[in-house]
Amino acid sequence: GIQVEQSPPDLILQEGANSTLRCNFSDSVNNLQWFHQNPWGQLINLFYIPSGTKQNGRLSATTVATERYSLLYISSSQTTDSGVYFCAVDRPENYGQNFVFGPGTRLSVLP
Amino acid sequence: DVKVTQSSRYLVKRTGEKVFLECVQDMDHENMFWYRQDPGLGLRLIYFSYDVKMKEKGDIPEGYSVSREKKERFSLILESASTNQTSMYLCASSNGQGSEAFFGQGTRLTVV
Numbered sequence: 606g607i608q609v610e611q612s613p614p615d616l617i618l619q620e621g622a623n624s625t626l627r628c629n630f631s632d633s634v635n636n637l638q639w640f641h642q643n644p645w646g647q648l649i650n651l652f653y654i655p656s657g658t659k660q661n662g663r664l665s666a667t668t669v670a671t672e673r674y675s676l677l678y679i680s681s682s683q684t685t686d687s688g689v690y691f692c693a694v695d696r697p698e699n700y701g702q703n704f705v706f707g708p709g710t711r712l713s714v715l716p
Numbered sequence: 717d718v719k720v721t722q723s724s725r726y727l728v729k730r731t732g733e734k735v736f737l738e739c740v741q742d743m744d745h746e747n748m749f750w751y752r753q754d755p756g757l758g759l760r761l762i763y764f765s766y767d768v769k770m771k772e773k774g775d776i777p778e779g780y781s782v783s784r785e786k787k788e789r790f791s792l793i794l795e796s797a798s799t800n801q802t803s804m805y806l807c808a809s810s811n812g813q814g815s816e817a818f819f820g821q822g823t824r825l826t827v828v
Binding site: 655707 | 764774806817822
């Protein structure tokens with residue numbers, strides 16, 4: 606089956622620093638999403654980005670589908686950015702839809 | 717605002733009990749999913765449904781069943797809860813292959 610890798614596994618930053626999180630996937634996909642898991646466990650949608658580049662405030666993401674990777678950029682990080690960031694890819698199926706999640710990047714932003 | 721709502725945030729049940737986890741979405745989505753999340757194992761798909769009364773096994777269906785009688789509601793059933801089913805359960809919905817998925821707030825289930 607499709608493999609999804611994320612790097613780095615852990616990241617510690619000072620407030621105000623920038624960071625780049627990476628997601629590699631082993632096969633072609635229909636969709637790729639980035640999520641932030643908050644301290645209560647809910648997955649918050651950041652980007653729906655099967656290809657191209659998107660920006661939302663201090664966050665932006667780029668997916669290069671032909672090279673099977675996606676990057677999430679966080680600029681001017683804040684303590685509220687702390688948590689686990691997941692990428693998830695939608696593997697092609699004959700019916701329905703099926704997401705495979707990466708193992709996540711745990712981000713800690715220190716004041 | 718899109719919304720996926722899970723019936724409980726925290727739940728404590730006894731071994732052997734029948735447990736129902738309910739999930740409702742208000743977006744008229746075709747697909748609904750149940751995942752469990754465990755430390756070191758990540759998120760794993762239990763079951764998904766692509767239409768009313770239709771269901772497909774995911775990666776770890778053993779010990780679980782599901783029900784989708786109405787489009788907006790997808791229930792996860794633990795027929796006889798066991799301690800190894802203590803976990804965080806996450807429900808999601810989407811509108812078909814390649815479309816964006818949205819998650820509920822999660823249910824942290826403890827089986828004692």
